[in-house]
Amino acid sequence: MKYHLILYITLTIIASVSASMPPPFKRELYYTSSNPLEGSDVYIAQSFLLRSKYVTSFPANKVYDLATKKAVEQFQSGNSLSVDGIIGPATANLLIKLHLNDGYKDDGRFPEGYLYKIHISVHSNRSIPATAYLIAPNNTRIFKFPVLTQGQGPNGGYNSFSDSGNTPTGLYEIDLNSPENDPDDFGPYPVNRLTRGLAGNGAIITPDTSKSDNIRAGLLVHCGQSAEWKKGVIPPSHGCIHSWCSNIQRIWKILTLDLGVKVNKNYFGSVVPYPFNSQGVLSLELLDE
């Protein structure tokens, strides 16, 4: 009896501690016919559900409709969760654990129609600095530089679907833009802006970085000169890719002097859609998963 009571109390404590929604989710998601829940959180959940082998394909339309409820039930049933069609903490945690990763892998090719490629392989622990390569159209690595793709948050940063979390993996179009206005936070040199997601999580999160309904807008490859940059380690970002200013300067020089890239005017994401043809691509993949 005594042990049962202790077990009961322990389970109750565990249940109440874990009963909050994990980032990026901030609310429980469920079906209502009168005023359906709608938003980027629903879209993220739908995108994860579509990666489950238990879920039959349905449209990811940002609305928690009956098809989404059915998909949640299939996910829950296939994974031995209690089946209620509601995304509460347990279902959200399992969706993240099983389906956050996009499985994106760089194909080793240089995509036609662009002037440069940046290839970055990251550890799932984003606290560990990663190696990036600038690649020319003849598919040769012409510059190697260290980057950090860690966002804010504990334990290596929040996951890449969260506000200010790690840079999402995937393939993006990028473009060289004139410097940001604040050299302390963004460095004094032209920056590379992630303008559109083409594959992997990047395509879910940033179909076009200048659109207001993007989940992660305004991602850049940049440096900084503030005090946090002077501690000898590359500091975390809010989702941007960070490197040292000497490298960012070098990339700008190579792009403009050797590869024929133009510096396009920086509209800071305010012009919709992105007003130039993006000149490069960025490929960001996980090394260890």
Ligand SMILES: *[C@@H]1O[C@H](CO)[C@@H](O)[C@H](O)[C@H]1NC(C)=O
């Ligand atoms: C991630 O890597 C950092 C730096 O190497 C290390 O200090 C930290 O313990 C690692 N975190 C996890 C969760 O493994």
Ligand SMILES: *[C@@H]1O[C@H](CO)[C@@H](O)[C@H](O)[C@H]1NC(C)=O
């Ligand atoms: C590839 O292109 C780069 C940039 O134009 C050039 O510097 C390099 O020599 C080329 N490498 C080969 C193997 O052709």
